[in-house]
Amino acid sequence: MLVAACSKDEQGRPDHMPEWMEQDVTFEADGLTLHGTYRHRPGDTPGPAALLISESGNTDRNGDNQVAGPIGNMRQLADLLTGHEIATLRYDKVGTGRTGLGPFAQRPQDVVSAVYTAGAVAALAFLAGQPASDPARLSVYALGEGTVHALALAGDTTPGAPKVHSLGLFQPLPGRYLDIITNRVKADGSPETVVTWAAAVEQIRTAGTVPDDLPDGLGAIVNKNNVKAVVEADKIDPLALAAAVPAGTPVLLTCSDADSQARCDAEQPLIAALAHTELTVVELEGVNHVLRDDPTDNIANYAKQDPLSPQLVTALDGFVGE
Template sequence: MKTVVRQAVSCVAVVLLMAGCASEEKAEQIEPAQTGWVDDQVSFAADGLTIHGTYRHREAAGPAALLISESGQTDRNGDNAVAGPVGNMRQLAELLSERDVASLRYDKVGTGRTGLGPYAVNPASVGTAVYTAGAAAALRFLAAQPATARDRISVYALGEGTVHAMSLAATDDPKVHSLALFQPLAARYLDIITERVRGEADPSVLASWLAAVEEIRTRGTVPAQLPEGLGAIVNAGNIKAVIEADRVDPLALAAKVPAGTPVLLTCSDSDGQATCDVLRPLIGALQHTALTVVELDGVNHVLRDDPTDNVANYAQQAPLSPQVVGALDGFVTK
């Protein structure tokens, strides 16, 4: 039973990272002037929080993309305290500039230079709404830059970041031209955990977990005792953030993406969080868009070739999978 619960925890560990898991700030490298691309260190405000990021651009106006990292406290480069210095979002920004697309990536609340700001007095108050507000502020900042072509703004997001991307696409100011949803969140947060427990745990653990979900959703509290490991996923210290995350329904958000929006969605047979079968309902909810689905083979959750999808391998700094690069090549011009 302990092994099963540990597997469930590892599956969702990077789906919801709560306050206190910030990674250290990383030094940013400025590109040589002869490339025409520079990494400017920028900041903007979101509901009293000053968010810091990297705006990779050149002087000529053109398309631009907002990059939204994986869940919770993951910084601008895709690094977090669970997986370490992943660096996949930095690599994505570099790939986009090679395809003439500027980008903005940023340190989410609790990470890098952004830190907790006004939330330091109550880190448990940081939930989905704070992350969505940060993404919206980042999009406004990007749209306001002189080099941004306002009719060619896209949002590229990974994992839980995709729910914020779809939320932004449902607004008109600024208008999102296209969405890239890499290994997106498939369902409500607690439902994802339930499916893992249902498939791997013994009946007594499943019964305890289902009772806990019912209590969380109806009374807003969590049992004092949960089977080992599940208490690390939801407990009195993070219950507010869990409830807020669980209220987000990716299928409902997908339905609000404007018809005809170019959307790229990737899934992988090696990603325990975003297998293609698990994502079928979300794919169905996006059928009113100009949807491209790319089914990846042997690609892990951080978009690198690794059929084991072992979190311990996430920080190995390998290149992004050629399959991901190929999907990007086919999408950036849409």
């Protein structure tokens, strides 16, 4: 598939430059075949390239989600980076799109955070190995829970691991998974619910089990079917991952007053943990969790296919241009 290039008047490129290609690609991660879209110019002239990592759960390469519908924000992000002459790779995580569950079909409970991180590692290695990728100009852009995998890639000291030049952390997780849920329960729950949830967190962390009678919809967040994945996700501390990002790495972090998952006050510990990097923090106003203008952050609006917020576009334009 060919993607039309902008004209010389719009981007200042010579008229003879070839159009962008969208190529269906596959790569392997611990026996799982992941499917993705690699957008690049034909040929082998090295240039900047970016890996895009979507949100948690059943969210595919384009940002489409089985619950919220065809969101498309990651495809829009790829479009935006194309305008900056940056090749991109976006991919269907385990359990989504053409990737599916693969070897996990008979044991879906084993799909834990480490499986997603392994997929991200394989994706970055694939991107770094392409002739059109300059290994000195690899970046990773991620949304929500995807940001923990982006941070893991940036701090990866495994011999031969590609070096991440820059990071885009959009509405990142500000702390451990169960701590984030606890803060929401404290803000919205009754005193009885807070006490019950605190006891459940202790049980989850010490015994790896969960009570059967959690109140106020908390059983939809953690239950006997997903407690293993929750335990593994909760082990990940974004602050520790942030501290491992090499000093001086350019990092763009966004938060929003409209996003209950990534309000700017909640992001302060993560921001502090990234103080040793070349950090740019952008506080968005009225921008929802899928990076569009919607102060309600209503999940029913996620699939409306609105454009990315101009605030985000301006922030990314400035970050990429530096």
